[in-house]
Amino acid sequence: MARMKFLADAERCIECNGCVTACKQEHEIPWGVNRRRVVTLNDGVPGEKSISVACMHCSDAPCMAVCPVDCFYKTSEGVVLHDKDLCIGCGYCFYACPFGAPQFPQDGAFGLRGKMDKCTFCAGGPEKDFSAAEFRKYGRNRLAEGKLPACAEMCATKALLGGDSDIISDIYRNRVLRRGKGSEVWGWGTAYGKPEPRPAVKPGAKS
């Protein structure tokens, strides 16, 4: 088994936020915490591009490097997880992460920062699988059920792929080869068909 990764296809994402909703619903994420979100560049301009962003489960994760209490670990599948019992909520990981993945729920009445929360690749955390403690702290453990992350599996256009990096990169490579470039990528050909070949003009014919 290779490393587990996410792959977001900006040409396919329609900014429906289905992945965000799936994540929120699956793990019962509290208000104010977004483990996943959709970022749109040039919003409202023709040709805008959207991409779904969460923890990318980096191979050399900067959050792991900067954590002062070493609460991060990496599973044998390459998923970056952390122990919430050890986390002190300092926020170093938030500054280190290039994707803004670590989230800090408000804890208490005065905006006190709680323990860090982030995408777990639907792999739970360091608690007994399927236990109430695991669900409360980290959310549902779909990976242990033999399933992939809810966001990727729910994606209607399959813009967000998640799973074994070898397989999803093959899917993406095949997709790019098939769809070509230019208007084909935009779906123009799918919506309006290919331009009909013009009949050859005979020499001397009136136009």
Next chain:
Amino acid sequence: MLVGAIALIAAGCGEKPVTVYKQGQYQGKPDMEPWGNDTFKGDKLAWERAIKARNERQDETSRGTPTAAN
């Protein structure tokens, strides 16, 4: 005076032990392997087969008749 001194000395006993962290090494609880639960009962191959099937289902071109553009 004596009672105050004893109370002051005893207060030190209530202090929480300081955890010494080893830099660069995970300090938390160990996690289970995803196949080490009641669902897969330690059968890693069965888990890998389940994940592979889910992985491949993400490719719509392999699920039906290929169309002109995908």
